[in-house]
Amino acid sequence: MNILIAYSSKTGNTKKLAMGIYNNIYEECDLNVSIKPIDEVKCIEDYDAILIGYWVDKGGPNKEAKEFMKRIKNKRVGIFATLGAYPDSNHGFNSLVKGEDLLKENNEIIGKYICQGAVDSNLIEAFKKLDSNNYHAITDEKLRRYKIAKLHPNEAEILSASILFKERLTIV
Ligand SMILES: Cc1cc2nc3c(=O)[nH]c(=O)nc-3n(C[C@H](O)[C@H](O)[C@H](O)COP(=O)(O)O)c2cc1C
Incomplete structure (x- = not known):
């Protein structure tokens, strides 16, 4: 299975989470995983599953991530994000759901994760x-x-997100 981790990050928090997930999945699984900032993703069709990372802007995915998400179809998709609010607030929950809403009609959502940054x-x-x-x-x-x-994101969060996505990608 070809997996892409694609992220958008303005100040580095979402990149840190993305890199941590990548390192954990890459080291432990027999999966073909690549990681790229969204603006360097050329061909979405090359991948079976995509983990998309965004930073929260105005209560939802930042603009670049939003545009990218609208292009994704017929994939297994995981979503992760960082935000300034608490992840366990309504704002945190809704910020993830807004990402999911852009993807759920045309893709299989395998999981989602959000933490502060x-x-x-x-x-x-x-x-x-x-x-x-x-x-x-x-x-x-x-x-x-x-x-x-x-x-944040701290090591425990990076590990939690990695375990979540690893399980959802590998157990068939
Ligand atoms: C212009 C701007 C808008 C933001 N809007 C929100 C928001 O609506 N809700 C929130 O919880 N955090 C908001 N934040 C905080 C960022 O989502 C948070 O710091 C995130 O971790 C940044 O990720 P990055 O380092 O990957 O760019 C905003 C930050 C900026 C710079």
């Missing part, structure tokens, strides 16, 4: 300048969440 410090600085009535204005709760986001 450090939020760009320039964005946090910009939020700090906003009026307190702005939706994105900084609060103590948000500052704490951004500090926690910096700790």
